[in-house]
Amino acid sequence: MLTFFPEHVTPDETALGNGVAFNPHGHGFAIVADGRIIVERDMNGRELIERFITAREEYPSGPALFHSRLATAGEITVANCHPFRVGGDANTVLAHNGIMPARVQPTKYDPRSDTRILAEDFLAGEPFGPLSTERARRRMQKWITGSNKVVILTVNPRYRRQAYVLHEDEGIWHRGIWYSNDDYRGLPYGHLRWTGTGCGACGAPSDPYSAGRVCGTCCSCLDCYELVDNCTCVVVGDDATYKPGHIVLGQAPQGSGFRRDAAADSIRPIGGPSIPTQFNPDAPMLPTLAEHDR
16 A cells, blocks of 8 residues: 655654554555655564554644555565665655556566566666656556555655655545555455454454454454354465454465464364353444444
């Protein structure tokens, strides 16, 4: 998920947390500050959000971006976390949401992501002309197609502005912040968003950033509050498509704290109960999407 903040706009920590939870493959931010661009990257989204909010409080007057990656090409490493310098220009960076055209997809032994190749190699040759010109940005926007969104931040004096959003109309403006998609709502699969209040089924404190997004106390999904075996957020079967942030039964992510319980045909916390506790009707319920967007 790619998020853009105009000048003097404060980040929504919950929205960024939702983006991190569903796009877990690395994170980064950039802030225009006092004639330079501050860039940080980290594989730990929660810690990076905290550092971003702190930096944004110190430098609120410039545009900023935050990116959480769902890997489609390239290795899952900090080196592939957005944003990237554009053609080696230390004064200009970009971040991207989507899948770039085949021209910039990595070859078999190239560990880089498509966006990194775009920024480091492809745009260095100015295939659309100088990116500082409106014509070049229009050409690039047409080439990447509407399924791709790009945010460019710059302090290069050749550019008229410090921020540009390509395919802005394909994203979502919400409370003064632009999001590339609706992951910020925490509802990519039609369930309730996480608000940081803990498990909605049993009330136990739960970490939304941990692999699996399943309560370690009662084995309920942190999105829909159903027990894991009844949860439609979880895909059953070794060959099933993996939904980001959720456990695939039979192949729980390594280090997730859960393991397959063959006898019960379910998963359970390592060292935890094999039979989940019952739903707690007194646990605080999370707001609906309509309530969230008010």
